[in-house]
Amino acid sequence: MYVHDIWVNWFEGEENGYNVCHFHEWRKNDSIELLDQVPVVYVTKELFNYIENDMSDLPKPLLEAVYKRAYLKKQHKRISLEYAFVATDGHQVMVIDTLGYDIPVRKSRVIPRQERLVLDLITHKRPLDFSYKPRKGQKDYHILSLQPEYMMGLTRKERQLKHLLMLMLDQLKQSKRIDELRYWLTEWRPEMYQEIQQMTFEEGFELLVGEACDGWSLQHEEMCEKMAKGQPFFERLWEMEQQKKNVLKR
DSSP states (O other): OEEEEEEEEOEETOOSGGGSOOGGGOBTTSOEEEEEEEEEEEBOHHHHHHHHTOOSOOOHHHHHHHEEEEEEEETTEEEEEEEEEEEEOSSOEEEEEOTTSSSOOEEEOOOHHHHHHHHHHTTTOOOBOOOOOOOSSSOOOBTTBOOGGGTTTOOHHHHHHHHHHHHHHHHHHHHTOHHHHHHHHHHHOGGGHHHHHHOOHHHHHHHHHHHHTSOOOHHHHHHHHHHHTTOHHHHHHHHHHHHOOBOOOO
């Protein structure tokens, strides 16, 4: 099964599906490519989740089945892609390009019309059962790779700013500076000033991260802006995110 003229918006090196933006969050300054032809692979729900939320090796039989069957259209030329395919579990659709490796390096959602096209294509068909080695135990989420529930319901801008906030909190953790931690914790919870002064670094950091992970609000945004100020790298990331706009392509 193949689909043709598929628009893709690649997100590279993403191990969490929530960072592979859906069409309504694509931006006008994203780099959109046109794939001339892509094979469609109907997989189980478990394998789709593995592909979407991991960066581990893809099943060898799957890679062999799609080898050089996809083409990119660029300046009126058809360029062969080594391992690229559309994966679907019958409900969701994602395009994968391994860039020649065995892992899903680049991932993209598709536009709604093409998503329907893929789902219609696999109607009355059964998913292919590829054998693969699933991750042992639960996925290891951490401050720089938050659990999906902490990103649920957030916009692309909010997810990006939340990741920036976590980067800065991780830097704070590495510094082990209790005075700096108490300063930011007081900014976050001024009514707890007296209690904060008695907290150890570990206690204070656990409180700050625990609350910062929960949702997204004006308070989160203000905290993110304040922490970025005076740090050129983080300040630039903050400014870049303020300048970007979501746009719905028609």
